[in-house]
Structures are given as structure tokens and as C-alpha cells.
Amino acid sequence: MAALGRAQLLRLPEMILKRKANRLFYTKLFSSIVGVKIFGSESDDEDNYWLTSIIVDSELTGWTSSELQIHLDERNIESRPLWKPMHLQPVFEGYSSSINGNSEFLFTNGLTLPSGSSLSDREKNRIESAIYDFLQQKVDDLSITQKNLIIIGAAGQGEKL
Numbered sequence: 001m002a003a004l005g006r007a008q009l010l011r012l013p014e015m016i017l018k019r020k021a022n023r024l025f026y027t028k029l030f031s032s033i034v035g036v037k038i039f040g041s042e043s044d045d046e047d048n049y050w051l052t053s054i055i056v057d058s059e060l061t062g063w064t065s066s067e068l069q070i071h072l073d074e075r076n077i078e079s080r081p082l083w084k085p086m087h088l089q090p091v092f093e094g095y096s097s098s099i100n101g102n103s104e105f106l107f108t109n110g111l112t113l114p115s116g117s118s119l120s121d122r123e124k125n126r127i128e129s130a131i132y133d134f135l136q137q138k139v140d141d142l143s144i145t146q147k148n149l150i151i152i153g154a155a156g157q158g159e160k161l
Contacts, residue, residue, distance in 0.1 A: 015117040019049035022115050025124055026052050029131060035060025039082070039110060053082055053112040063138050065111035071134040077127055082110030 023038065030036045039053040056065040065081065072079045085103035086092050114127060 016048055018117040018119070019052075019115060022117075022119055022124075023049045023052045025128075026054070026113055029128055030054060033061065033135070039106075050115070051112050052115045053110050055106065055110050057109070061138075063134075065109055068131070068134055069111055071137075072127075072130055075126075075130045077130055078114060080112050081108075082106045082112060 027038050030038065035057040037055045037057075039055050040047060054065070056063070056068070058064045069079050069081070083103075083106075085107055087095070087097040087099060087103075088107075114123065
């Protein structure tokens, strides 16, 4: 077992580089989408990029992280909400907790995307296509008035979809 662990540790820098590339892929993919942010800090030197998640502001996007998750699932692309808050898990029912709403917000609005270090370019292309299809459907579903509001709202933020 120790030898297996040691072998994995030797591969760790390579795995982190691949996961960082995944994070950059998603950062670029969502960079022009008003209301979607990559979870985490851009200036975090200690980040291991193990997971890439987004936070969706449905007031700005017109869609929820759950809707995107369903769309991806229908295309056999795994994603999942950010961690379920411990105080909402049955095993911790009845225990005291300090609740300020942050964990519920992240659970409701966050989505963890495929982030494995073995994610291939072909798989990334499939994910990108599925997300673009989803976004195009959402734009097509909007009324002319809603589209104009998005364009007006995005005008102050550079070129946006």
C-alpha cells in the first residue's frame, strides 16, 4: 500500500498541472457568461485545482446550476452540486451548528464540473459543446425584451453572451 501511495505522490505535480489546465478551460468557457463565476480565488497560490466548480447567479443568467446539471446528465456528462452542507445531512441531524446561509447558497447555486486529471481533449470538446447547446437553448427561449435587457446589462461588462 505504501508503494502505491508513493507512486501516486510522484505523479501529483503532473496531475495538478492537468487539473489546472481543466480550470483554465472552464474559466475561458464561462468568461463571457454574465452571472457565472469559477468558484475559488484567482490569486490562491495554494490551490491544487482538484475540483472545478461554478457559481451561477440565476438572476443574471436566467437559468440555474440545477438546470445545467440536468442538461449535462442527459448527455451522460457527470456533474454535481457543491458539497451538501453537513447540517442538512441526516447523520448530523440534532447536532448544534453555526449557520449563516453561505453553505446553503453554495449548495443551491454551485455546480462541480468534470475535473479529473485524465480528462481528454475529446471529452472537453464534448463538454464544451453540451454547455454551448444549453446556453443557446436558454437564449432561444428568451423573449426579445429579455434579450435586449441582457445586452443592455452586459454593455458595462464588455462583450457578453
